[in-house]
Amino acid sequence: MLAKRIIPCLDVDNGRVKKGINFVNLVDVGDPATIAAEYEKQGADELVFLDITATNQERRTMKEVVERVSSQVFMPLTVGGGIKSVEDMQALLRAGADKISLNSAAVATPKLITDGAKKFGNQCIVVAIDVKRNVEKDYYEVYTHGGKTATGIDALGWAQKVVKLGAGELLVTSMDKDGTKSGFDIELYQKLSALVDVPIIASGGAGTSTDFTNVFRESTVDGALAASVFHYGEITIPNLKKILKNQGVNVR
Amino acid sequence: MLSIIDYDAGNTFNVIKAFKYLGIEVQLTDNPEKIMRSSGLILPGVGAFGPAMETLEKKNLIGVIKEAVLINKIPLLGICLGMQMLFEKSSEYGNHKGLGLIPGEISAIPEKSGLKVPQMGWNENHLKKDETDFEFIANEYTYFVHSYYAVCDKKYLISTVDYGVEIPAMVQSKNVFGTQFHPEKSGKVGLNILKTFSEKVVK
Structure with a gap:
């Protein structure tokens, strides 16, 4: 059967891999191609590259990084950050990306999801959703621009909408949990799974x-x-997969 | 030399990168003479069946590929949609004729509860052929992205994966090979498929 995927995320800034702690303080952990090759060796199932500062600084995408990584690493690559047009998507796909992740741009221009899906297929279009619980009004709220801008959009409704528009996969980040190391927001994923397929x-x-x-x-x-x-080796992928297998989770 | 058939398929450049990484010389071409003089052929492919066959037809490549494979006996490896196009027909968005190099047809993966279509991710190969250069694929995971699958006789199967139905993962009929998965995205095993095709199948 299909294996559950373990996906390291490489936040990239100016061609270097970073990890934003709560999306703000950046710590440099190295070269994307080197890290990607290491993750392939460890048994990662897929890699996500996010140009985390791209939207804010209006920076263009990381075509060269993708080109370099995909010449040395032969696994599925998802790329996001600063993608604002079908031409941007095409450039990254030609550079070697398999999937394109849209976040702020999808909220600003939902039609981009449909345009991309029509041209490249639904399986190419991932919509990334940053979600934070709005305690006051009791709902999951969508945030954009690297988690800095509250949109007032209900995340569960948004998820259903983007799938209708052509998203082939959802990458859902719980901002309440991000950086806390206290476990995934299981309740959020249960709710989402019931609504989209x-x-x-x-x-x-x-x-x-x-x-x-x-x-x-x-x-x-x-x-x-x-x-x-x-990135910091607190969890190694071979060890994680061994544990998952022992617990009855189907992994590669 | 190995030729990758050039018809603007989406995964062409990643396939080229994989061969380059392996140190295997390939040329990207739609030139009939070059195709006929190749030691082996690669037919990449991503997207929908109908438009892809149309592109091959517009480029006058259908007859060339058939002649190369059937008369000149040049080995061919079809990848993903390129593999599906080796069969006789497909029901993806209407009925379309394929290259007809392997008996069988392409149908939609049946929707079953809990299974998402497209199948997207790594699935485990079950070996279905006793004697094959690709025996190493047994119990290895390879990377799939597809909504349609091949329905064909068991004798053409090298390996299958389980996705509610038994899905042909790697197929062969004489000198014609196909992988439903993406060898260029399947890590070491995938590279080994390309290497084995170019070293053991292509002579």
């Missing part, structure tokens, strides 16, 4: 191997994404 990637909150086991056992997410726990 495209693959969902859980993100935000990974601290231990048990957190991965829990999200796979208690929700139907297809993959789990993390950055710092992998």
Whole structure:
């Protein structure tokens, strides 16, 4: 059967991999191609590259990084950050990306999802959703621009809408959990899974191997994404997969 | 030399990168003479069946590919949609004729509860052929992205994966090979498929 995917996320700034702690303080952890090759060796199932500062600074995408990585690493690559047009998508796909992740741009221009899906297929279009619980009004709220801008949009409704528009996968980050290392927001993924039938990637909150086991056992997410726990070696992928296998989770 | 058939398929450049990484010389071409003089052919492919066949037809490549494979006996490896196009027909958005190099047809993956279509991700290969250069694929995971699959006789199967139905993952009929998965995105195993095709199948 299809394996659950373990996905390291490489936040990239100016061609270097960074990890934003709560999206703000950046710590340099190195060269994208070197890190990608290391993750391939470890058994990562997919890599996500996010140009985290791209939207704010109006910086263009990281075509060269993708070109370089995909010449040395032969696994699925998702690229996001600063993509604002079908031409941007095409440039990255030609450079070697397999999937394009849209976040702020999808909120600003939902039609971009449909245009991309029509041209490249739904499987190419990932919509990334940054979600924070609005305690006051009691709903999951969508944030954009690297988690800095509250939109007032209900995340559950947004997820359904983007799938209708052509999104082939959702990458959903819980901002409440991100950086806390207290586990994935399982309740959020249970709610989302009941509403949409495209693959969902859980993100935000990974601290231990048990957190991965829990999200796979208690929700139907297809993959789990993390950055710092992998980058700093707090969790190694071979060890994580061994634990998951022992717990009955189907991994590669 | 190996030729990658040039018809603007989406994964062409990643396939070229994989061969380059392996140190295997390939040329990207739609030139009939070059195709006929190749030691082996690669037919990449991503997207929908109908438009892809149309592009091949517009480029006058259908007859060339058939002649190269059937008369000159040049080995061919079709990848993903390129593999599907090796079969006789497909029901993806209407009925379309394929290259007809392997008996069988392309159908939609049946919708079953809990299974998402497209199948997207790594699935485990079950070996279906006793004697093959690709025996190493047994129990290895390879990377799939597809909504349609091949329905064909068992004798053409090298390996299958389980996705509610048994999905042909790697197929062969004589000198014609195909992988539903993306070898250029399947890590070491995938590279090994390309290497084995170019070293053991292509002579």
